[in-house]
Amino acid sequence: MNPAVFSEALLNQLQNTQYGDQPAELYDPIRYIMNLGGKRLRPLMTLLGAYLFTDDWQKAVKPALAVEVFHNFTLMHDDIMDQAPLRRGQPTVHEKWNNNIAILSGDVMLVNAYELLLDVETPILKRVMSRFNRTAAEVCEGQQLDMNFETRTDVTEAEYIEMIKLKTSVLLGFALELGGLIARAxxxxxxxxxxxxxxxxxxxxxxxxxxxxxxxxxxxxxxxxxxxxxxxxxxxxxxxxxxxxxxxxxxxxxxxxxxxxxxxxxxxxxxxxxxxxxxxxxxxxxxxxxxxxxxxxxxxxxxxxxxxxxxxxxxxxxxxxxx
Amino acid sequence: MNPAVFSEALLNQLQNTQYGDQPAELYDPIRYIMNLGGKRLRPLMTLLGAYLFTDDWQKAVKPALAVEVFHNFTLMHDDIMDQAPLRRGQPTVHEKWNNNIAILSGDVMLVNAYELLLDVETPILKRVMSRFNRTAAEVCEGQQLDMNFETRTDVTEAEYIEMIKLKTSVLLGFALELGGLIARAxxxxxxxxxxxxxxxxxxxxxxxxxxxxxxxxxxxxxxxxxxxxxxxxxxxxxxxxxxxxxxxxxxxxxxxxxxxxxxxxxxxxxxxxxxxxxxxxxxxxxxxxxxxxxxxxxxxxxxxxxxxxxxxxxxxxxxxxxx
The missing domain is CATH 1.10.600.10 (Farnesyl Diphosphate Synthase)
Incomplete structure (x- = not known):
């Protein structure tokens, strides 16, 4: 198996996913941020996780994209909070449009992520959703800790590791776990x-x-x-x-x-x-x-x-x- | 049946729901806004909808609260966008804390709503989630239209009705529908x-x-x-x-x-x-x-x-x- 096959399947799914249409101010920013590129590490991990246990890894493609959409939702909202002007060398959504549009587009992106994640088989749906909910809450906790640390001068190494674990790593863990769950490992x-x-x-x-x-x-x-x-x-x-x-x-x-x-x-x-x-x-x-x-x-x-x-x-x- | 029984069950669920703990800046605003009161119309509608078809309406209580949590999530984010200083006579979350905290607490509230909604039986879970996703996206569309209308002077009656339908009414429709779905109507x-x-x-x-x-x-x-x-x-x-x-x-x-x-x-x-x-x-x-x-x-x-x-x-x- 050539891993490029996974990337192609993801790219194809990315191009064929409909996020919504009207009003344009709500949905254009989603297409914009999803098309800024990036390494697509997370959805790739979901496909690699599924392929470990099944040839039918294609059934993990839509849920894998859910993880990527969720990740980009967090970037859209984090960029507002951090007042970041650029993302991958391009204007951030709140810069190109405005803060309100970035808040609301982000909200509907999170809903879109849940909708993509629904594309798993019924017997595992509750478990997948429950694990995703926990992970999503942890990512928010990590972002809040990161903001809290900005004004503190006594952050310990242990606190820092816990913060990056929540803000970044649990989603990478979930991406792999999701692949395994879909493949019924x-x-x-x-x-x-x-x-x-x-x-x-x-x-x-x-x-x-x-x-x-x-x-x-x-x-x-x-x-x-x-x-x-x-x-x-x-x-x-x-x-x-x-x-x-x-x-x-x-x-x-x-x-x-x-x-x-x-x-x-x-x-x-x-x-x-x-x-x-x-x-x-x-x-x-x-x-x-x-x-x-x-x-x-x-x-x-x-x-x-x-x-x-x-x-x-x-x-x-x-x-x-x-x- | 005395309808006060439904309100009591909801109040009990409201008091016993854990939204999360640390960091406090993330979870305190959820408890704050959920305790500001309000008529609790939406979760009541879910229970009334379930009671139409079953004596076991209690199984709708947690999903009913999901609708109320989602509603309050939209209030928290709308208040940022509208720069509203007060909500039910009390300071809004972004006033009492700040915009970033209101964005991130709102995000995790939406996740909390999904988690509460998971408490439906497996055979109906996918349908409930799918309908909730559609409704949540429509509520965001309604809010975006409402913001767009602020700077327009040519809004027609039909456009206005469509906007309030999306922003407000579809969630009331979903609240009742959810009760029916849970009761297997x-x-x-x-x-x-x-x-x-x-x-x-x-x-x-x-x-x-x-x-x-x-x-x-x-x-x-x-x-x-x-x-x-x-x-x-x-x-x-x-x-x-x-x-x-x-x-x-x-x-x-x-x-x-x-x-x-x-x-x-x-x-x-x-x-x-x-x-x-x-x-x-x-x-x-x-x-x-x-x-x-x-x-x-x-x-x-x-x-x-x-x-x-x-x-x-x-x-x-x-x-x-x-x-």
Whole structure:
């Protein structure tokens, strides 16, 4: 099986899904954000999860898209809350239209996600819906924690990991779990898929934090140092704030408190503080640990090795990402 | 059967429903808005709809609350969009907390509504969810149309009726339909309930527009003339804009265009224009017509007359409302 087959099936479903028609102000933003692209990791995970246990993975395509629509709904609403001007290099919905339209289009996107998710067989419908509801609530909890952290200076590493787990990873876990549920996998395998997805997801997000500081500018899609410039509370900064003492602590706080600064100078200075504190090594060790745990979870899944290989290859791509 | 039994069951369910716990900023606003009160018309309609066909109406209580939670989710988000400072005499969620919290709490409320709705029997789950999805999308469409109408001066009566049907009435129709579905009523009766709910709902909303102008200040909960002061595009104003000619037309537009005015004077003047155009009679005839159509729909429902009497009494209260 060539994994490109999954991507083609998803692309086809994306192009053929009707989100609604009138009023145009309500539905145009949905088509707009769904067409901005992205890696489509989540729906791909659902198809990979289903393929582990069945040749009839096509029946997972519409529910897989539900996960992608839900993900984009959270982006549309998060962008309002974060007052973000750009998403994937294009104007965000609230910038291109306005806040009210972004609120209401997002609401109807969430409804659309539920409608796509209805396309599972009746015996598993209640379980799928119940798990999706729990996941969706957790994603909202993660976003609220993220906003709460903005005004706090005492966020611990454990709190940060819990936040990214809720905001990002549980949906990756659900995407895999959903594939397993649709393919009627055994309960233990479904749970291993979910946990593996969560662990890989945490590693994935921590790698994002690492690449912001130590990524190769030629490969990293975003500006290297963007998080440092914005004082964003990433794993790197939280770890540095916990570890720094004496002069280094004073210097780090001084950079965090400056309102006027040369961006390149700040990135260089804060990166040097990270270097002295060994934050890169701490982060790399944590990332490796979460990825290893995720692979151990996948190891426990009862499926044909050849099929599992596709999932493992996919996970390896996430591990080795440079952008 | 004393209808107070239904209200007690709902109140009990309201008090025992857990919406979530942490972070508090996410879940406190849900408890806040759900405790602001209100007539609880929608969940009551679900229970009345179920009781038509079964003694086991208690199994409709949790799904009934789903409709009330969904309704309050729409209020929370609409209040942001309308920048409304008060809801039922208390600060709105975005005023008491902030816009971001109102967006995100609303999102998780919608998820909560879906979770409560899951409490129906498996054979009807897909149908219930599918109908709820359609209704929820229509409510969003209605809100978008309402916002679009604010900046238009050529809204027709037909467009206005369609807007209030979507924004308000389809949810009343769904509330009754849901009761019928849960009680496993025949398809024809379920459809008559839905259509009856929609027609009564349109009459109910038009009566709201009428009472704003011709209500008894001693009985009407809100300020009489509030819609006139705000130039709100109600049935009354749309009808007057369609009917007015010559000097009356000039005078009406003059009042609509003034930014400085004495409120009582404007209410008196516009009401006199409505009087001269016979808008009250036109509105009363339309309201009667929708209510009559609703009662004709209910007539067609196949249920014991004694049970149907409870629904008819409830609908009569809506017809005869003075507040």
């Amino acid at each position: 055994d309960d233990a395998s479904v749970e291993h898929l979910r946990e593996g997805g969560i662990n890989i997801g945490i590693g994935f997000q921590l790698k994002d934090d690492l690449l912001d500081v130590y990524g190769d500018p030629a490969k990293f899609g975003k500006q290297v140092g963007g998080d440092i410039i914005a004082n964003k509370k990433t794993f790197m900064l939280i770890e540095a704030l916990e570890k720094a003492e004496g002069a280094l602590k004073t210097e780090l706080h001084s950079w965090l408190n400056r309102t006027q600064f040369d961006k390149a100078e700040k990135v260089k200075a804060v990166t040097e503080i990270y270097d002295q504190l060994g934050i890169r090594q701490i982060a790399e060790a944590r990332i490796s640990s979460y990825f290893a745990q995720g692979f151990a979870n996948f190891e426990q899944v009862s499926a044909e090795p050849a099929r599992k290989e596709l999932l493992l290859q996919f996970a390896h791509q996430l591990v080795e990402r440079e952008s | 025949d398809d024809a009766s379920v459809e008559h309930l839905r259509e009856g709910g929609i027609n009564i709902g349109i009459g109910f909303q038009l009566k709201d527009d009428l009472l704003d102008v011709y209500g008894d200040p001693a009985k009407f909960g809100k300020q009489v003339g509030g819609d006139i002061i705000a130039n709100k595009k109600t049935f009354m104003l749309i009808e007057a804009l369609e009917k007015a000619e010559g000097a009356l037309k000039t005078e009406l537009h003059s009042w609509l265009n003034r930014t400085q005015f004495d409120k009582a004077e404007k209410v008196k003047a516009v009401t006199e224009i409505y009087d001269q155009l016979g808008i009250r009679q036109i509105a009363e005839a339309r309201i009667s017509s929708y209510f009559a159509q609703g009662f004709a729909n209910f007539e067609q429902v196949s249920a014991e007359p004694a049970r149907k009497e409870l629904l008819l009494q409830f609908a009569h209260q809506l017809v005869e409302r003075e507040s």
